[in-house]
Amino acid sequence: MLGLAAWEFAAHHTSQLVMAPLETIWSSFFTQLHSGALGLDVATTFEGFVIGVAIASVGGILIGLLMATNDLAFDLLDPWISALRSTPLITIAPLFIVALGIGLTAKVAVVTLVAIFPVIINTADGIRTADRGLIEAAYAFGARRRDVFIRVLIPSALPFIISGLRLAITFGLIGEVVAEFFGSRAGIGYMVFQAAQTFDTGTVFLGVFILAAVGVIITKLMYRAERRIAPWRSFDVNATRRT
Amino acid sequence: MIVAEHAVKLELADVSKTYERKGQAVEVLDRVNFSIYEGEFVAIVGASGCGKTTLLRIVDGLESASMGAVRIGGKLVSGPGRDRGFVFQQDNLFPWRTVMRNVTFGLELQGVKVKDAREAAQPYIDLVQLSGFENHYPHELSGGMRQRANLARAFAIKPELLLMDEPFAALDAQTRELMQDELLKIWERSSKSTIVFITHQIDEAVFLADRVVVLTSRPGRIREVVPIEFGRPRDLSLKRTPEFVAVIDHIWGLIEKEVKSAMISREE
Numbered sequence: 001m002l003g004l005a006a007w008e009f010a011a012h013h014t015s016q017l018v019m020a021p022l023e024t025i026w027s028s029f030f031t032q033l034h035s036g037a038l039g040l041d042v043a044t045t046f047e048g049f050v051i052g053v054a055i056a057s058v059g060g061i062l063i064g065l066l067m068a069t070n071d072l073a074f075d076l077l078d079p080w081i082s083a084l085r086s087t088p089l090i091t092i093a094p095l096f097i098v099a100l101g102i103g104l105t106a107k108v109a110v111v112t113l114v115a116i117f118p119v120i121i122n123t124a125d126g127i128r129t130a131d132r133g134l135i136e137a138a139y140a141f142g143a144r145r146r147d148v149f150i151r152v153l154i155p156s157a158l159p160f161i162i163s164g165l166r167l168a169i170t171f172g173l174i175g176e177v178v179a180e181f182f183g184s185r186a187g188i189g190y191m192v193f194q195a196a197q198t199f200d201t202g203t204v205f206l207g208v209f210i211l212a213a214v215g216v217i218i219t220k221l222m223y224r225a226e227r228r229i230a231p232w233r234s235f236d237v238n239a240t241r242r243t
Numbered sequence: 244m245i246v247a248e249h250a251v252k253l254e255l256a257d258v259s260k261t262y263e264r265k266g267q268a269v270e271v272l273d274r275v276n277f278s279i280y281e282g283e284f285v286a287i288v289g290a291s292g293c294g295k296t297t298l299l300r301i302v303d304g305l306e307s308a309s310m311g312a313v314r315i316g317g318k319l320v321s322g323p324g325r326d327r328g329f330v331f332q333q334d335n336l337f338p339w340r341t342v343m344r345n346v347t348f349g350l351e352l353q354g355v356k357v358k359d360a361r362e363a364a365q366p367y368i369d370l371v372q373l374s375g376f377e378n379h380y381p382h383e384l385s386g387g388m389r390q391r392a393n394l395a396r397a398f399a400i401k402p403e404l405l406l407m408d409e410p411f412a413a414l415d416a417q418t419r420e421l422m423q424d425e426l427l428k429i430w431e432r433s434s435k436s437t438i439v440f441i442t443h444q445i446d447e448a449v450f451l452a453d454r455v456v457v458l459t460s461r462p463g464r465i466r467e468v469v470p471i472e473f474g475r476p477r478d479l480s481l482k483r484t485p486e487f488v489a490v491i492d493h494i495w496g497l498i499e500k501e502v503k504s505a506m507i508s509r510e511e
């Protein structure tokens with residue numbers, strides 16, 4: 001509530017080009033909604049984002065597992081991953097649009113590219129940092145390599161994989177929006193970009209608010225999923241919160 | 244069944260172990276020769292770092308001996324097997340499995356159906372007094388409860404040979420005594436596996452075992468094997484008897500020098 005009040009205060013005391021009062025944002029919401037543009041934009045963004053993140057998740061987990069369990073794959077891939085993980089890949093988004101043209105394919109490619117690295121890295125790290133003692137305990141009880149993989153390595157890595165997916169979702173959403181700036185004829189990114197060109201600050205903030213809300217909701221859902229999938233971790237979360 | 248009682252379960256023949264560290268050979272075990280009979284409870288004591296854990300890991304097949312041979316029931320050990328249970332120094336329970344699913348772990352690996360595994364595990368959970376905690380995760384248990392779950396997990400596979408590496412070391416003195424008592428009861432009520440039990444506590448070794456093996460400090464060699472003649476079932480009051488104290492004194496005399504020399508070498 002305090003935040004909203006501060007927003008209003010700021011909006012009325014600065015340029016309309018920089019801040020928009022809540023009423024303006026609210027009215028852009030209705031205009032956009034009634035014209036059907038908002039529905040189309042949301043659906044477009046959703047499509048690119050979901051497909052891209054899905055590919056990044058599945059692909060990232062598979063590549064991560066491969067790297068953590070196969071030395072050859074690790075030696076081949078690790079230099080690339082290390083080099084690319086800290087590169088702001090979003091900057092090459094325009095290249096994708098040039099190469100693949102305006103449309104879904106280019107956007108999915110951008111989303112996948114920026115979202116896949118945290119999944120690969122977290123999956124591989126999760127497997128590699130699995131507790132030696134637990135692996136040994138499994139062997140001592142007669143486990144074979146396959147049993148250890150399924151019953152120890154995967155469950156150990158699960159919380160890491162979930163954090164990787166959480167990052168993938170955040171990065172993926174950014175990737176989608178940025179891709180839409182340059183190479184789309186619809187979507188929330190497109191809406192924001194167009195509005196910014198015409199100094200329609202209300203619509204710009206409408207887009208920002210929608211993205212922020214989506215981000216918050218997805219993160220909340222992911223935490224909830226994590227608690228369901230990895231209930232033993234709830235204690236770790238509490239432990240870190242206490243400190 | 245005198246014949247069966249004297250059948251050799253575990254045979255260590257000239258077992259030596261040398262580690263390579265930074266190009267230097269570290270001799271950890273030196274020609275350990277020893278046989279353990281079926282259904283026997285043997286405790287191994289020795290100074291810290293003398294190779295007790297290494298010895299046990301070699302018996303389990305988690306590590307191989309540099310020289311010599313380990314035979315279980317006459318067969319050479321080449322790797323871990325489902326006939327052996329191992330209770331680790333740390334409890335090593337799987338944090339993502341409930342107590343029940345930890346205890347059924349070994350059975351699952353043997354291909355026992357979930358429902359049957361649960362039925363088979365329940366008596367051991369009851370035996371270690373964790374009934375009611377079947378669906379708790381390890382982090383929701385106290386240290387003593389975790390160690391009891393750890394015991395149940397090892398007992399549930401009905402191992403012919405049970406290897407225990409200082410399983411009570413992390414517990415407070417009171418809980419430890421209760422667990423010793425508990426262990427003997429579980430062992431006597433289950434089918435009396437052969438047990439090799441490592442400990443630092445001399446009184447723990449004497450209270451539990453039929454024979455106590457005293458190792459020298461590194462490289463570990465057998466210093467002496469002390470037979471413990473107290474009848475069974477034993478209860479904790481045994482520890483307060485003069486006979487018990489006399490045995491402790493004897494063993495303490497044997498390893499006092501070893502412990503001291505180990506401490507000096509550590510300070511170097």
Ligand SMILES: Nc1ncnc2c1ncn2[C@@H]1O[C@H](COP(=O)(O)OP(=O)(O)OP(=O)(O)O)[C@@H](O)[C@H]1O
Nearest residue numbers: 262263264269271290291292293294295296297298
């Ligand atoms: N993987 C290894 N590589 C090199 N040295 C090792 C290795 N594992 C153990 N050692 C050495 O072997 C010696 C015996 O270790 P071990 O763990 O068997 O001792 P321990 O008798 O179980 O000691 P404690 O009572 O403290 O548990 C130690 O000096 C240790 O440093």
Ligand SMILES: [Mg+2]
Nearest residue numbers: 295296332408
């Ligand atoms: Mg040890």
